[in-house]
Amino acid sequence: MPCPPQSSDELVFFVNGRKVTESNVDPEVTLLAFLRKNLSLTGTKYACGTGSCGACTVMVSEHDPVSKKIRHFSVAACLVPICSLYGAAVTTVEGVGSIKTRIHPVQERIAKSHGTQCGFCTPGMVMSMYTLLRNHPQPSEEQLMEALGGNLCRCTGYRPILESGRTFCTSVSGCPQKGTGKCCLDQTEDDSSPLGDKHDMCTELFAKEEFQPLDPTQELIFPPELLRMAENSEKETLTFYGERVTWISPGTLQDLLELKAKHSEAPLVLGNTSLGPAMKSQGHFYPVLLSPARISELRVVSTTSDGLTIGAGCSLAQVKDVLSESIAQLPGEKTRTYRALLKHLRSLAGQQVRNVATLGGHIVSRHCYSDLNPIFAVGNTTLNLLSEEGTRQIPLDRHFLAGLTQSADLKAQEILESVHLPYSQKWEFVSAFRQAQCHQNALSHVNAGMRVLFKEGTDIIKDLSIAFGGAGPATRIAHKSCQQLLGRRWNEMMVDEACRLLLDEVSLPGSALGGKVEFKRTLLVSFFFKFYLQVLQELKAQLKLLSLPESWDSQPHPDIAERFLSALEDFQVTIPQGVQTYQKVDSHQPLQDPVGRPVMHLSGLKHATGEAIFCDDIPRVDKELFMALVTSTRAHAKIISIDSAEVLALPGVVDVVTAEDIPGTNGSEDEKLLAVDEVLCVGQVICAVVAETDVQAKRAVKKIKITYEDLEPVVFTIEDAIKHNSFLCPEKKLEKGNIEEAFNNVDQIVEGEVHVGGQEHFYMETQRVLVIPKSEDKELDIYVSAQDPAHVQKTVSSTLNIPFNRIACHVKRVGGGFGGKVVRPAALGAIAAVGATKTGHPIRLVLDREDDMLITGGRHPLFGKYKVGFMNNGRIKALDIECYINGGCMLDDSELVTEFLVLKLENAYKIRNLRFRGRACMTNLPSNTAFRGFGFPQGTLMTESCITAVAAKCGLPPEKIREKNMYKTVDKTIYKQAFSPEALIKCWNECLDKSSFRSRRMHVEEFNKRNYWKKRGIAIVPMKFSVGFAATSYHQAAALVHIYTDGSVLVTHGGNELGQGIHTKMLQVASRELRIPMSYMHICETSTVTVPNTIATAASIGADVNGRAVQNACQTLLKRLQPIIKKNPEGIWEDWIEAAFEQRISLSATGYFRGYKAFMNWEEGEGDPFPYYVYGAACSEVEIDCLTGAHKKIRTDIVMDACCSLNPAIDIGQIEGSFIQGMGLYTTEELQYSPEGVLYTRSPDEYKIPTITDVPEQFNVSLLPSSQTPLTIYSSKGLGESGMFLGSSVFFAITDAVAAARRERGLAEDFTVRSPATPEWVRMACADRFTDMVGSH
Ligand SMILES: Cc1cc2nc3c(=O)[nH]c(=O)nc-3n(C[C@H](O)[C@H](O)[C@H](O)COP(=O)(O)OP(=O)(O)OC[C@H]3O[C@@H](n4cnc5c(N)ncnc54)[C@H](O)[C@@H]3O)c2cc1C
Ligand code: FES
């Protein structure tokens, strides 16, 4: 303990209007932990703990001592130290509204606009919007986008969330005709669409008129007590002593300086957005923390004759406002540095982080990726330092940034008081550049600040300054290069010279963190080229106003050719627009019958108020303990010893659970729950620590000492696995026709390779389980976030060696699964159950995001080779595909995924001679598992890549090849299952039509002729997706329906609510069957007690099969009631139920569905593996920036065959959500490993799922007019997975644009396809003089 133990001051703040007084507060506790544990306010969610996902967003209100106003701002509660809240008011989602009292318009609208699916992100979304509305009751759409930029959602695809927010906006720029049933976007090339009468179609998914208006006078006021505290604030120092850390918050600047002199090693905590993550993940520890939050001098902004001085304690959001104001007021030439800063302040992190991260914290942290420091550095910024000894100024220059010389740095006792930002001058130009994996909320790969000053009235460089971020361990200033360019003229010759100098000076070692060295070096020079063009443009405009000097006239500058101007524009964030079209229900359908109507998700309102209970929201149970897992740090090694002696002596630690504690079986021989003797990957679970609190358990796991002896071989990649003959299961093969003969009779043959990267599920709710042992008969209650509770039950049973009937697994709802919660929760549940039986205590196990990403695996990466033979007209005659997936170290679902992959490879194409082979590789990586689409999204990317390769060879557009080879009539698949492609053709034609494909293809070509540095691409892909499992027993389902004597109905079925709306659909079914409104009905949970022996909720089949079971149960009940109804036809439901009870008629029934017939005979290569197909088509258009690799999505049109949708709002939600998830797979989501097999990308900072700014600017979805299929419930179709693959239309649009760039540059078509098409891939594929320069350097 650094300070003598004394009594802490009292921490006073408000939460939701209630005063909180804490006299023993621990400075290490965050607001999130405090809300959830101390106040039981579980509406605020944990999903990442690093400020990067927005799930924990709450609003903080503070009295600003400088402006004397109340400031409301959103924060990420996971980063806010509880002690920093002294005198603040916190509003959580519970404080905004509740279904028990009154819901807030924000909550109502997000739910009714279908903006919630699993609902785990929803409280955070609500709080971001609510805070926006507190500050701007009628926000602009730009403000809405900005407010939501830091919130991730993995389910919805964001469109409906934005839609709900837009209902508050002033000017809504959507289609004015939307809602009239006819929208301008509905106009097609051929308005005589063959697909039914347009008047049956509808574009309204919710009724805006029902929304209650926003009344800002109804909001919670800032507590008067806090106002009084702020106004009469005593300037005394507050001190809070924790177990390990002391928090000191001085009341005056003088006290702060004294404290800083006394505790010179103690950091200042401002926003805690740099310090917090470093303490959490990098093990930094400081016994004393100094908080200058109450020092108003650090927040002062002043204007001097030559610039602005901004207090170091101002948040980045405040800096943004100050700069915007100056830009609006001052002449443009003075604010060039400010505009450059503003550009980066818009995309830096999310709003929650910008609201608390301070200018001082940003500068002093000196992160290598800092977006602002390069601009500060080139902008001649001065840092005003303060200590007890007085003030001092130092420049924010290369010496400061490198932090190497003491005189150029802060001394230990100094603080940064303010930052002086000088105005730019007349002949001075400043620009900023950044390129990240995606536009918003992503750290940049490389960024830059550049400034040039010309000799007055000339183009001669008088001063030049260039700084880069991301290109080394600190911000790099290219000082030498700049010096050598002084006196040079601003022309093309200078550009070449400058690029050469920059590449020489800013070297990046091959081993640079994060890799991507060639790409980063290419960006250095590409940015400079952009700067050159920007300045040239502005300089010429400025010089035109003067009479030109002689030197200028003698060497006239050519105008920048119009084709090159496109290098100058950055992609702007635009607000997505779109139309969702579906068929109205038949006008004769009774109003009470909800089937086919866009009914809101049953839990929608509870998601929005935070009242929906997820697994970790279950209140702490008596004597509960917490478990944390110890995982392997080696990829392949022998375990020599596990030493837990030190850990067992730690405070709070209760036990360590190892394989020896397992009373039953430890998984199977090849898939052990807890490793014994040998580990097969980094992240494999070896043992677990049980402690009184989560913090104690997590600290303790780091202290378990495991000694290893490395083993050979270590295999990570598919290529290595093939070399070592390392496979998990035998090859799966399908063949049709005579492939060898066919290759002899074709005009051309092309061969190529396809690489598809893996994907992390990134469900917002990480894996979690609560096991409660009961006192009798070895009974256990298990609450788990799982897609297959029966599998959890089975695994726990074999692990503990107790029968199934003692184990009750409960799933209330799951915060996203996407396949990742089919297999994995069983192992976690079993390990927790071992802990529970060993200790006799309830055990809670909640994986941190880092551990979840490390341990649980994801989508299988794929590598494949193809050979395709075709005629010159594009007719494909033979296709031979051999592919491998990376299964990781255990079998899991890899064999099944291989089978599905091979079965589905043909997609929508009829090719007479085919050979498909697939194999799962065994590697030393965590086992990969089920993931939405189950191999289809990877496999079909191969097939579609063959199509584009054929198109390139034939000189025809890919859509022609697709059309030519598509199934057209009733036919048989490669595995000889008969089907009709009628709906496929309809989707294709409708998509071509709705997207105005042909005319837009021409516009794209025109655009590409006119623009050299930006290229557009367009692509349309068809889809035939088979639904279900290839085994009849996997399609069975059961339900249990009780009618109580008050008439209310409890429905239970075997499907789990993952956000896909299965419970909503089940009540729609029950409502139709029993002919009573849904309001009579309830679903409580899915449980192995009520419906046993269930199958996983997966394969898009959940609503189908469970719907049939619910229907069956309801029909049984109705049949029993018929005689009573007949007797009293005018009676009401309650009367009939009462009478039935009187007459001893059972009011409870089970329902059962035996399943669709499905089988596959792999020996014969034939079968009926799938009950039915979903067809669809998607067209996407993108624009790429050839200099940076960035892209923007201009438009996507999807047409999907949902047959008779049970609920069009839910189905469109599934299509949009899976499309965006697919887009992530194919464009931004990139897993990276160290050479030792350690996953680098373990947080949303490093692994980029799509954000709100990634939604296509125009995003239209339409469902084909209904058709009948007798097989499924009310002729509906399961749409959970199919949309994933349609995300590849964006991938193919990007590759189309890249191909256009390569053609123009005279480069050969490259037939190696790599997904994801990241900015790195795009930039390097658009090879040019800059990539050449890098290559030759
Ligand atoms: C999710 C997330 C996304 C991000 N994205 C980006 C991004 O895209 N681009 C980017 O550039 N940055 C990004 N950042 C980094 C962010 O800009 C910095 O973390 C932030 O600016 C630090 O400010 P702070 O007030 O939180 O500092 P703190 O964490 O409070 O402090 C950081 C350090 O600064 C010192 N310090 C703070 N103030 C002073 C002072 N006045 N005098 C002396 N020392 C001081 C402290 O002692 C401490 O060592 C991101 C951060 C997060 C969490
Ligand atoms: S949990 Fe706080 S931002 Fe993700």
Ligand code: FES
């Ligand atoms: S609804 Fe957004 S994460 Fe599930």
